[in-house]
Amino acid sequence: MKSALPHRYSEHGQSLIEALVGLGILIILFHAFGSLIIAAYDLLGNSRTRITARQLGNEKIEQLHNLPYASLGVVGGIPQGVIPQQESVDRNGLTYTVRTAVIYIDDPFDQVAPSDLSPADYKRIRVDVSWTGRFVAGESVTLVTDIASNAAAGGGTLAILVFDSSAQPVSQADVTIVNNEVSPPVNLTLQTADDGRIILPGAPTCTNCYQITATKTDFSTDRTYSSLEVTNPAKPHATLIEGQVTEVSFAIDHTSTLIIFSKRDRDFSYGTLPNQIFTLRGGKTIGFDSLGDPVPKYNKQLQTAPTGTLSLSGMEWDSYQLTIPPGAWDLAGTNPLRPVVLYPNTSLDLAFASAVHSPDSLLLAVTDASGSAIASASAHLTGPGNFDETIFTGEANVPDFGQAFFSPLSSGNFTAQITKEGFMPKSDTIEVSGQTESTIQLDSL
Structure with a gap:
């Protein structure tokens, strides 16, 4: 005859499993109910915050x-x-920031400046209200x-255009x-419309009095300059004349990163050269100095790290010359x-090789x-002092790609003969x- 004891243990185990399953369902229900209450609280709080x-x-x-x-105004x-x-x-229980902007509007109904003499x-008023605290939706109320007024306003019209490297308008710049030369002084920041x-x-x-700067997050900066900064600025501070339109344009675009590597020359297998000093100069100019020489927008003496590298972020698109x-x-x-x-919104590696100085090279x-x-x-290359040497230009993966460096030399006239398969x-x-x-430029066969 079989014992009934194992059967009683089976029923007890089944009751325990049923209790655990029931407890799990209750936990899920309580968690869902709690999440629903929190979501409703957040929704109500956000709604109340926006209403305020x-x-x-x-x-x-x-x-x-x-x-x-x-x-x-x-x-x-x-x-x-x-x-x-x-204003704050x-x-x-929350802190709100109220930003107010007031500008004149030139309505096209009666033509626009310069055809419209007034x-x-x-006036158009824009009020933006943002907030910080528990209920931050990441947005603002605008x-x-x-x-309008029946009285005509005087002064001139300042027309600003911001565009990028492709001559496309930059919105929200x-x-x-x-x-500071008018009373009361002017100091405001506005954002461009969709048309830049x-x-x-x-x-x-006033004359040469409006200092204007255009930029945007992760973009370059363009601005006007005074004669104290540049003797003859290419873009001087703006002048406004009664009843006339002054147009000023600015070019900005995404900044880029330039990563520079300093190396020894080919004779030293392009080994790392630490702490090398060099000058980096951009092609864009902001005007001319007192001698009539162009003033570059970017012109800095820099130095690589002990690792022979230097990373320059926030660089403006431009063509750069590196010299030692x-x-x-x-x-x-x-x-x-x-x-x-260097193109906008890119990262570029620039390697340069250095050789021990000689008077002529x-x-x-x-x-x-x-x-x-x-x-x-x-x-x-052949030349003075019976100089006669042949060097092949560097490969694509070395610092002297497409170049040959001859040193030391004597000053004088040298003859260079270049040959390459597929070229004349x-x-x-x-x-x-x-x-x-x-x-030296080669022509294809």
């Missing part, structure tokens, strides 16, 4: 509607007024209204306008060839018709004096 922000915006709009038209703005550009308000047709423009009728008139200051070293090649073109680059470096071209041979006479650089 809208109330603050409406209060500011109402305050502006009650001001005399002549006082309707922000402190340091165009037009000038009595309202601060930014504590309401319901382009300040009405209110816009227009207020931050444009700062400062003028800001139009400010009714601006106080006179001293212990001569430039023996760069990869890529100079000028180094020749850095010879060999390119095709497009200006691209040619590797493994034979460069045969070419011979050229090069006068060497000091650290000489030359480029």
Whole structure:
């Protein structure tokens, strides 16, 4: 006869499993219910926060509607007024930031400047309310209204255009306008519209007085300059004349990264050269100095780290020249060839080779018709003192790609004969004096 004891243990185990399953279901239900309560609380809180922000915006709009038209503006703005550009308000346990902007609008109904001799047709008010604290939705409440007056506004019209490297308009670019020569002074920051423009009728008139800067997050910066900064600036501070339009344009784009590597020359197998000093100069200019020489926008003496590297972030798109200051070293090649073109929103590696200084040397680059470096071209150089040497231009993965460095030399005229399979041979006479650089272009067969 079989014992019933195992059967009783089986029923007890089954009851325990049922209890655990029931407890798990209750935990899931409680968690879901708690999540629902939290979500509802967040939704209610966010809704209440936005309602409060809208109330603050409406209060500011109402305050502006009650001001005399002549006082309707922000402190340091165009037009000038009595309202601060930014205020902080504590309401319901949160801190709200109220930003106010007031600008003149040139309505196309009666034509626009310069055809419209009175382009300040009405004022447009924009109030942005953002907040910090428990309920931050990552957005702001924005209110816009227009207020008109029967009286005509004087002054000139400041027209600003911001575009990128492809001549496309840049929207939401931050444009700062400062003028300390008028009373009250102007100091405001506005954002460009979708067409990259800001139009400010009714601006106080003055000569070379509006300091304007255009930029954007992760973009380069373009601005006007005074004669104290540059003797003859290419883009001087703006002048406004009564009843006329002053147009100023700025070019900005995404910044890039330039990573620089300093190396020894080919005779030392391109080993790392630490702490190497060099000069990097951009092709863009901001005007001319007192001697009539161009003033580059970027011109800095830099130094690589003990690892022989230097990373330059936030660099503007431009064509850059790298040189080595006179001293212990001569430039023996760069990869890529100079000028180094840096495009917007890119990262570029730039390696340069240095050789021990000699009084006279020749850095010879060999390119095709497009200006691209040619590797493994034979460069045969003959000249004073029975000099006769052949060097092949560097490969694509070395710092002297497409170049041959001859050193030491004597000053005088040398003959360079270049040959490369697939190209027509070419011979050229090069006068060497000091650290000489030359480029020879080969034509395809």
